[in-house]
Amino acid sequence: MDVFASSLEIGEEATIINVNLEEIPLKLLEMGCLPGNKITLLQIAPFGDPLYFNVNDSHVAIRLETAKEISISKDIQ
Amino acid sequence: MSLNPIKVALIGNPNVGKTSVFNALTGLNQQVGNYPGITVEKKQGSAKLSDDVKAKIIDLPGTYSLNASSIDENVVIELLLNKNDEDFPDVAVVVTEVENLKRNLLLFTQIKDLEIPTILVINMADRMQLKGIELDISILEKELKTKIALISSRKKTGISELKNLILNFTELSTEPCLNASSIDPEYFDKLRKAFPNQLLYKLWLVITQDVNFLNLERNEIKSTFTKSHADLKRLQQKETIKRYQFINDTLKMGQKIDSSKASDIRAKIDRILTHKIFGYLIFFGILMLIFQFLFDWSSLPMEFIDETFAYFSSVAKQNLPAGEFTNLISEGIIPGIGGIVIFIPQIAFLFLFISVLEESGYMSRVVFLMDKIMRKFGLSGKSIVPLISGTACAIPAIMSARNIENWKERLITILVTPFTTCSARLPVYAILISLIIPEKRLFGFLSLQGLTLMSLYLLGFGAAIFSAYLLNKILKLNCKSYFVVEMPGYKIPMIKNVSINVLEKTRAFVSGAGQIILALSIILWYLGSHGLSNDFNNAETIISNQNQGKTISSEAFEDEVNAFKLENSYIGYVGKAIEPAIRPLGYDWKIGIAVVSSFAAREVFVGTLATIYSVGSHSDEETTIKNKMAAEVHPETGKKIFNFATGISLLLFYAFAMQCISTLAIVKKETNSWKWPIIQLVFMSGFAYLTALIAYQVLK
Numbered sequence: 001m002d003v004f005a006s007s008l009e010i011g012e013e014a015t016i017i018n019v020n021l022e023e024i025p026l027k028l029l030e031m032g033c034l035p036g037n038k039i040t041l042l043q044i045a046p047f048g049d050p051l052y053f054n055v056n057d058s059h060v061a062i063r064l065e066t067a068k069e070i071s072i073s074k075d076i077q
Numbered sequence: 078m079s080l081n082p083i084k085v086a087l088i089g090n091p092n093v094g095k096t097s098v099f100n101a102l103t104g105l106n107q108q109v110g111n112y113p114g115i116t117v118e119k120k121q122g123s124a125k126l127s128d129d130v131k132a133k134i135i136d137l138p139g140t141y142s143l144n145a146s147s148i149d150e151n152v153v154i155e156l157l158l159n160k161n162d163e164d165f166p167d168v169a170v171v172v173t174e175v176e177n178l179k180r181n182l183l184l185f186t187q188i189k190d191l192e193i194p195t196i197l198v199i200n201m202a203d204r205m206q207l208k209g210i211e212l213d214i215s216i217l218e219k220e221l222k223t224k225i226a227l228i229s230s231r232k233k234t235g236i237s238e239l240k241n242l243i244l245n246f247t248e249l250s251t252e253p254c255l256n257a258s259s260i261d262p263e264y265f266d267k268l269r270k271a272f273p274n275q276l277l278y279k280l281w282l283v284i285t286q287d288v289n290f291l292n293l294e295r296n297e298i299k300s301t302f303t304k305s306h307a308d309l310k311r312l313q314q315k316e317t318i319k320r321y322q323f324i325n326d327t328l329k330m331g332q333k334i335d336s337s338k339a340s341d342i343r344a345k346i347d348r349i350l351t352h353k354i355f356g357y358l359i360f361f362g363i364l365m366l367i368f369q370f371l372f373d374w375s376s377l378p379m380e381f382i383d384e385t386f387a388y389f390s391s392v393a394k395q396n397l398p399a400g401e402f403t404n405l406i407s408e409g410i411i412p413g414i415g416g417i418v419i420f421i422p423q424i425a426f427l428f429l430f431i432s433v434l435e436e437s438g439y440m441s442r443v444v445f446l447m448d449k450i451m452r453k454f455g456l457s458g459k460s461i462v463p464l465i466s467g468t469a470c471a472i473p474a475i476m477s478a479r480n481i482e483n484w485k486e487r488l489i490t491i492l493v494t495p496f497t498t499c500s501a502r503l504p505v506y507a508i509l510i511s512l513i514i515p516e517k518r519l520f521g522f523l524s525l526q527g528l529t530l531m532s533l534y535l536l537g538f539g540a541a542i543f544s545a546y547l548l549n550k551i552l553k554l555n556c557k558s559y560f561v562v563e564m565p566g567y568k569i570p571m572i573k574n575v576s577i578n579v580l581e582k583t584r585a586f587v588s589g590a591g592q593i594i595l596a597l598s599i600i601l602w603y604l605g606s607h608g609l610s611n612d613f614n615n616a617e618t619i620i621s622n623q624n625q626g627k628t629i630s631s632e633a634f635e636d637e638v639n640a641f642k643l644e645n646s647y648i649g650y651v652g653k654a655i656e657p658a659i660r661p662l663g664y665d666w667k668i669g670i671a672v673v674s675s676f677a678a679r680e681v682f683v684g685t686l687a688t689i690y691s692v693g694s695h696s697d698e699e700t701t702i703k704n705k706m707a708a709e710v711h712p713e714t715g716k717k718i719f720n721f722a723t724g725i726s727l728l729l730f731y732a733f734a735m736q737c738i739s740t741l742a743i744v745k746k747e748t749n750s751w752k753w754p755i756i757q758l759v760f761m762s763g764f765a766y767l768t769a770l771i772a773y774q775v776l777k
Contacts, residue, residue, distance in 0.1 A: 021310050025482060025559040030142045031180055034318050042344065046353035047449040050458070052564060056321070058180045059564040061445045066560065 006067035008041035020069035032056025082133040089172035091139035092565040097230035099136040143187045168246035190278040194249035203229040209335030217331035260315040378422040386415030412687035413598025427469040428582045436570035455549025457486040467497035482559035496541035501680040513724035604647040613645040663723035663773035722776035726769040734765035
């Protein structure tokens with residue numbers, strides 16, 4: 001089963017495996033949201049959405065539905 | 078000897094301090110204008126490089142890459158692809174920030190591929206030690222095939238090195254950093270064969286963007302080299318990955334980060350500012366502070382300005398030879414200008430606050446905090462920026478809605494932003510509140526007048542949210558909900574940036590509004606002091622005939638003559654004609670004139686009344702606009718014109734009505750249709766009329 005960036009917990013780091021090109025804006029790709037790069041969840045806004053990530057050293061907030069289009073593999077500690 | 082200036086384009090991601098570099102290079106030698114036909118701000122300046130060489134510097138809009146997703150970003154690409162443009166740069170200066178070097182370099186590699194001489198600026202070098210970052214400049218210069226200027230615009234270091242690099246731009250390499258064509262060799266091979274004289278990367282940009290460029294019809298490339306949208310996006314992703322591979326490899330050699338030194342201050346501040354309770358408390362606390370400041374503490378300079386202009390008026394009247402020209406100056410122009418100068422303090426404070434909120438990085442946190450709530454009303458978290466800066470002026474606010482990715486959210490934001498209390502409403506509110514609300518304090522410190530003003534702001538904001546909710550239900554548009562917000566690191570705002578920004582915005586606002594007000598006040602003065610009929614020209618005779626047999630003082634006689642003249646002037650006719658429509662709202666025909674002329678711009682209200690009342694006044698004493706308004710009584714009933722019911726009705730009318738031609742024009746430009754501004758005008762003004770009507774009928 002696929003795991004998505006939306007399922008990360010605060011402070012948890014993972015590696016991006018794939019992004020759904022249809023649903024992910026190009027701007028996010030350009031910030032480094034690309035397969036192979038690291039993604040860490042930093043904060044969740046009140047009411048659970050949007051999510052605040054560190055992707056490839058860029059600090060960026062995206063909505064839950066966008067985070068659900070980024071599949072990840074959680075790093076084994 | 079003076080040579081042609083070297084043309085420099087400043088390019089960079091948002092939030093890298095590009096504007097600080099621009100300010101450091103040019104000082105106050107800058108002009109702000111617009112690109113022809115579009116409302117993107119064009120900033121230019123000149124810098125002295127040596128005794129006889131100057132540089133003309135263009136500060137291009139911030140962009141993440143050369144793949145444009147907004148008109149602001151389009152400006153960058155169109156300039157860089159068009160060698161015939163008069164602003165085409167001799168040298169490109171790409172500004173990056175030491176903490177975000179990886180991401181910032183993406184744009185740099187794209188610019189390099191265009192084979193324009195390029196200098197790399199690494200800004201905020203003063204933070205390197207704090208963040209445990211070490212750079213090997215010579216390796217980076219070699220790998221990136223460029224020259225690097227390590228600068229700190231905050232500490233003012235490295236600027237002269239940058240100037241030197243610009244001066245010697247001919248020595249820069251124009252060799253590209255990487256070969257993008259390997260993402261689809263077959264396709265690019267065909268392209269190369271079809272257009273042997275063109276730069277491959279340029280062709281690729283033309284194919285993927287909606288831009289035209291010289292010598293080459295877009296359709297010509299399109300027809301033979303079209304790919305599906307999905308294919309293109311896949312290739313763009315491949316290109317981006319390839320660029321990041323190159324950047325990562327380069328940084329591995331040229332950059333060392335000691336992560337143990339990286340402080341987590343940012344994370345700590347984030348935790349507080351986006352906290353589910355403290356986050357909102359802090360946000361509303363800041364808003365409260367701003368409004369208390371605006372009304373209570375800027376009243377001192379405002380009173381001073383008001384009195385000064387009243388004094389100027391009386392000095393002009395006493396010292397210039399009596400006649401038409403003197404009347405024009407003392408009754409038309411001086412009160413008119415006074416009407417605009419008076420709200421410079423408040424506008425400047427507003428721009429100051431907004432500028433500090435944005436520069437510090439706090440605004441992005443508010444966007445993050447508010448997105449979920451705003452979405453319930455069909456808005457985006459990013460709508461907060463237009464809604465807050467709408468308290469200064471709706472025009473830049475509506476333009477700032479551009480970075481909302483979702484069209485429906487953006488359209489709703491544009492439509493409701495004019496409800497927020499812009500600074501043009503402030504002088505109207507200020508004078509009406511001071512007339513009808515007593516100067517008392519609750520609990521000894523909360524000023525009642527300040528609270529009234531704050532409720533008017535909340536009312537405007539409420540109207541915006543409420544109509545957004547309606548629009549969200551009514552509009553049937555399906556849009557992808559894209560939402561990407563960069564969360565910049567926290568910075569203490571630089572005094573130089575903030576003050577240049579405040580100065581520039583205030584100046585533009587005052588001169589723009591000032592011209593309208595000046596023209597209108599001259600027209601109004603003329604219309605108010607001239608009339609067509611015999612009644613107007615024979616006012617003295619008619620009044621003395623009316624008063625036959627009575628003994629009245631010469632002053633009272635003069636008053637009656639002036640009032641009679643005003644009623645029979647051109648403006649009197651117009652006012653009387655619209656009186657039936659506005660009487661139910663509690664306005665007399667003089668207020669009616671002010672309301673009607675406010676449809677050009679709201680701030681005209683005070684100036685108009687000032688002009689109308691000065692025309693009718695007989696005394697040379699210096700009187701402020703406020704005193705004149707307070708003294709105005711109904712000729713028949715003897716009641717005060719500006720009583721509580723009329724005041725509230727006027728406040729509500731100004732809170733809701735769409736009275737700004739410039740805003741309508743900008744909405745037309747941003748939505749590309751007359752449909753939306755017309756809907757705005759009809760809906761807002763109709764709503765304003767209705768609420769003002771109800772309020773007056775209930776309160777009178």
